[in-house]
Amino acid sequence: MEPFVKHSGKVAALDRVNVDTDQIIPKQFLKRIERTGYGPFAFFDWRYFEDGTTPNPDFELNDARYDGATILVTGRNFGCGSSREHAAWALKEYGFLAIIAPSFADIFANNAVENGMLTVVLPPDDVAELTRRAQTIDGYQITVDLANTTIQDNQGFTATFAVDPTVQHRLLHGLDAVGLTLQQEAAIAAFEERRPAWLTVS
Amino acid sequence: MAGKTLFEKIWESHVVHEEPDGPALLYVDLHLVHEVTSAQAFEGLRLSGRTARRPELTVATVDHNVPTADRGAPIADDISRRQIEAMEQNATEFGLTFYGYRSPNQGIVHVIGPELGYTQPGKVIVCGDSHTSTHGAFGAFALGIGTSEVEHVLATQCLIQKKPKTMEVRVDGDLPQGVTAKDIILGIIGHIGVDGGVGYVIEYTGEAIRSLSMEGRMTVCNMSIEGGARAGMIAPDEKTFAYLKGRKYAPQGANWDEALAYWRTLATDADAAYDSVVKIDAATLAPHVTWGTNPGQVVPVTGSVPSPGEMTSPEEQAATERALTYMGLEGGTPIQDIAVDRVFLGSCTNARLEDLRAAAGIVHGKRVHPDVRAMVVPGSTLLKQKAESEGLNEVFQAAGFEWREAGCSMCLGMNPDILAPGERCASTSNRNFEGRQGKGGRTHLVSPQMAAAAAIAGRFVDVREW
Numbered sequence: 001m002e003p004f005v006k007h008s009g010k011v012a013a014l015d016r017v018n019v020d021t022d023q024i025i026p027k028q029f030l031k032r033i034e035r036t037g038y039g040p041f042a043f044f045d046w047r048y049f050e051d052g053t054t055p056n057p058d059f060e061l062n063d064a065r066y067d068g069a070t071i072l073v074t075g076r077n078f079g080c081g082s083s084r085e086h087a088a089w090a091l092k093e094y095g096f097l098a099i100i101a102p103s104f105a106d107i108f109a110n111n112a113v114e115n116g117m118l119t120v121v122l123p124p125d126d127v128a129e130l131t132r133r134a135q136t137i138d139g140y141q142i143t144v145d146l147a148n149t150t151i152q153d154n155q156g157f158t159a160t161f162a163v164d165p166t167v168q169h170r171l172l173h174g175l176d177a178v179g180l181t182l183q184q185e186a187a188i189a190a191f192e193e194r195r196p197a198w199l200t201v202s
Numbered sequence: 203m204a205g206k207t208l209f210e211k212i213w214e215s216h217v218v219h220e221e222p223d224g225p226a227l228l229y230v231d232l233h234l235v236h237e238v239t240s241a242q243a244f245e246g247l248r249l250s251g252r253t254a255r256r257p258e259l260t261v262a263t264v265d266h267n268v269p270t271a272d273r274g275a276p277i278a279d280d281i282s283r284r285q286i287e288a289m290e291q292n293a294t295e296f297g298l299t300f301y302g303y304r305s306p307n308q309g310i311v312h313v314i315g316p317e318l319g320y321t322q323p324g325k326v327i328v329c330g331d332s333h334t335s336t337h338g339a340f341g342a343f344a345l346g347i348g349t350s351e352v353e354h355v356l357a358t359q360c361l362i363q364k365k366p367k368t369m370e371v372r373v374d375g376d377l378p379q380g381v382t383a384k385d386i387i388l389g390i391i392g393h394i395g396v397d398g399g400v401g402y403v404i405e406y407t408g409e410a411i412r413s414l415s416m417e418g419r420m421t422v423c424n425m426s427i428e429g430g431a432r433a434g435m436i437a438p439d440e441k442t443f444a445y446l447k448g449r450k451y452a453p454q455g456a457n458w459d460e461a462l463a464y465w466r467t468l469a470t471d472a473d474a475a476y477d478s479v480v481k482i483d484a485a486t487l488a489p490h491v492t493w494g495t496n497p498g499q500v501v502p503v504t505g506s507v508p509s510p511g512e513m514t515s516p517e518e519q520a521a522t523e524r525a526l527t528y529m530g531l532e533g534g535t536p537i538q539d540i541a542v543d544r545v546f547l548g549s550c551t552n553a554r555l556e557d558l559r560a561a562a563g564i565v566h567g568k569r570v571h572p573d574v575r576a577m578v579v580p581g582s583t584l585l586k587q588k589a590e591s592e593g594l595n596e597v598f599q600a601a602g603f604e605w606r607e608a609g610c611s612m613c614l615g616m617n618p619d620i621l622a623p624g625e626r627c628a629s630t631s632n633r634n635f636e637g638r639q640g641k642g643g644r645t646h647l648v649s650p651q652m653a654a655a656a657a658i659a660g661r662f663v664d665v666r667e668w
Contacts, residue, residue: 016524017517018396018496022635027616031267031281033241033288035349045637050623075517077397080430080496081635082614083332084239085348103400106366106432107332107346114350164364166224177350178252181358184227187219188360191229196464198457199231199325200258 001116003174007097008143009070013134014060019074020081021108025090038086039093065138073100073130078119079108088115098144100151102127113167116174118146120161129157146171205471207368208437209403212343212468216326218360225364231325233355234311235262235298237289238616239330243353244292255359257297261320264289264303265310267616270579270606273304282617296356309582309608312336312550316420317582319449323438323465328355333550333632334433335426339419340446341438341468343403346427366432367477369402373410375484380666382560383418384552384630384649386410386482387425388490388500394480396498399431402478405470406436410484416445417556424551425632428497437469489665491537492634492647494525499634501537503652503664509533528636529644530624537662540646541573544627545657546639547603547650548579549613552630555585557650562597564654564668570602571660577604577619579611603657615639628656 029041044052046059055062061069072091078101079087088111091099098118112119122130133153134140142153146168152158170177181188206214219227240262247253254260267282277283286303293300301307307314312333315321323341328334330352337344347361355361371390391398404426411422419436426434443462446452453461488502499522501508510522510533526533531540547553547561558580570576578598580586586608589595595605612619613631615638621627623642630653634645648656651665 017521020496020633020635022614022633022638026637026641027614030238030616031279031285033245033285035242035245045641050641077400077430080396081332081427081633083330083346083348085242085330085350088348103397105397105430106400107348110351111348114348164225166221166362177362178250178354178357181227181354181360181362184219184360187227188229188358191218192359195229196460198453198461 001174001176004097004116004118004146004171006143006145006147007070008141009097010066010068011071011073011130011134011140011142012061012066012069013131014072014074015131015135017075018077018080021079021084021087022081024079024087025084030084030086035089036093038090042090042094068095070095071098071100071142071144072096073127073134076102076124078104080105083107085111085114088112088117092117100127100130113171114177116171118144118171120144120151122151122159122161126159133157205474207470207474207476208341208405208435208468209343209368210474212324212326213365215324225362227360228326228363230328230355230359230361231259232315232320232327233260234315234327234329234334235260235352236266236311236329236331237264237285238266239349240292240352241285241288242349243330243356244296246353247296247356252357254296254298254356259359260298260356261315262289262293262298263301263308263311263314265308266610266614268303268609269617270609270611270619273607306583309584310550310553310610312424313554313581313585316340316416317449317584319446319452322446322452322461323442324468326361328361332427333424335431336420336424336550338423338426338433338435339416340442341435341465343433343435345433366403367401369399369404369431369478369480370476371404371406371480371482373406373408373482373484375410377410377413377484378487380489380651381487382649382651383414383421385487385490386484387422388492388497388647389487390482391425391429391497392490392500393482394429396428396496397430399426399429402431404429404431404434405476406434408484411436412439415556416441417554420554421551425497428632438465489649489652491652491662493529493531493537494522495528495634495636497632497634497647499525500647503537503662505537507531507533507535507537538664539661541626541661542628542646542656543574543625544621545574545576545653546579546612546627546629546631547577547653548581548611549631550581550610551632552650553579553581555588557630558589558594559592561650561654562594564651564665565601565603565658566597568601568658570657573660574657576602576657577606577612579606579619580608583608601658612639628653628662
């Protein structure tokens with residue numbers, strides 16, 4: 001996994017609440033057994049008209065001003081619904097490295113971390129201000145600093161955010177969770193020794 | 203010392219390792235696997251040269267993507283067939299128990315887990331599916347995970363988890379006639395909102411919850427995720443134990459006695475405290491119908507579609523306006539004036555035997571409205587056979603319903619069962635998101651009884667007056 005330390009990039013605003021993972025990656029793309037190739041299908045039904053190829057100009061992220069954006073700022077409860085990690089894969093391939101919102105659905109937030117993508121929770125007022133700036137300032141950029149847990153632009157916006165120390169450590173160093181857990185082999189084996197026999201089912 | 207909640211007891215007994223202020227490493231007792239969220243996890247194991255640590259604690263089936271028409275024919279969609287075949291190959295390669303496309307034990311993963319007795323009180327249960335919360339009905343801590351976590355659990359039999367907070371949702375009083383488990387959970391989500399449970403595990407308590415059958419309890423816990431909760435659970439009791447006794451993979455003999463003694467210790471202690479408490483009076487609940495594009499956008503069947511102006515915040519006003527446009531509805535329209543094109547009786551929320559019996563009771567001797575196409579998709583192959591032995595298929599078919607093979611089907615429309623753009627569906631499933639049942643399709647979530655009545659009437663009707 002690529003580490004996430006500090007990133008400066010263009011901000012795109014998707015000013016909607018409760019964006020569910022069915023919208024982020026519609027089900028017709030979940031039949032594939034690969035882990036890559038989902039970027040072109042991100043927000044597919046919002047992004048394109050019925051023909052599946054003509055971009056819908058009403059969809060915020062189709063605004064040419066957001067071309068090349070790497071940071072998404074959006075409404076509360078982002079990523080709700082289905083557990084499909086395809087949502088995180090699609091957003092990352094679309095180009096987003098960090099997502100900022102007042103809240104995230106739990107499973108989506110975990111999936112993001114597993115893919116080296118940072119989810120930042122900021123108070124609604126800060127999110128509203130970042131949204132306003134992204135919508136009104138051409139090429140609006142911010143810097144997300146995970147080591148110092150700060151977000152700032154060059155026009156006076158600064159905020160600090162909270163992050164679980166373990167998540168921070170994993171993202172900063174790009175650590176694989178399985179590898180970390182396997183370091184606890186002795187503890188796992190000891191736990192298994194204590195489990196009652198009736199818990200083994202088949 | 204203060205007592206402990208059901209959740210805390212299970213959590214504490216499953217911590218393998220914990221850093222101060224960090225997440226815990228939890229041991230997983232049962233890992234359920236299906237075809238749509240697992241292929242990349244198995245590929246990850248192969249690439250890193252890892253194996254499944256405890257294949258005997260892992261059970262796989264195919265449900266999301268399987269056609270529900272004739273099982274004798276090959277699967278027409280190449281990409282679907284490859285995914286289903288990949289599940290079988292992966293299960294074989296990694297030594298997992300697998301119930302395939304034509305297995306008598308095949309079915310929706312959250313239906314077969316309880317049905318076969320794998321789901322038990324006190325277990326930590328995970329699956330790469332958000333409706334894993336269903337299994338919490340047995341007093342298990344059951345949660346949905348992503349594909350990377352599926353790989354992690356396969357490799358380590360553990361899950362890294364931050365300890366959630368606890369929320370009690372207490373539903374006191376007796377449930378009125380015609381009001382079902384589905385209406386309880388839709389009412390709860392309408393009350394707390396689709397993100398009201400984020401960061402929490404919900405324990406459902408109160409007389410109305412205790413009075414539910416295990417099937418009803420599964421319906422309630424199933425939709426915990428629609429309120430944003432990490433999991434939902436209900437303390438095990440005599441109903442739970444009676445349901446499990448004699449199930450194929452439930453403990454037997456001396457093991458049963460040992461398990462039962464443990465299960466009886468799990469209920470929340472009288473002096474335990476929750477981080478948050480929500481109280482709902484069952485007497486105030488009515489049959490519910492969703493009108494919008496998330497499960498929190500819901501009103502009683504006697505109500506009307508709301509107008510954006512009734513919403514308190516600008517963001518809710520915008521969301522309501524957007525939902526009404528998508529749903530092709532105008533604010534102020536009485537729910538019972540809304541006509542439906544399709545009826546779907548199925549999904550891990552409401553496709554168990556009790557659901558099918560209740561719906562059959564409504565349609566018995568009647569005919570599906572000429573403008574409606576209605577289908578029943580049983581939750582598992584086993585329960586489909588049971589329903590057939592009771593003659594339920596004949597009741598549905600005589601009324602004009604299609605009677606199909608088991609799977610997730612039109613709950614998420616990955617298989618050929620989908621809505622056409624603009625089609626309106628009364629559905630017993632769990633999500634009314636945009637495009638969920640097919641691009642441009644319009645989903646209204648209801649109970650099996652309400653769906654059955656809508657199929658006959660061609661519009662939503664109050665099942666209490668049926």
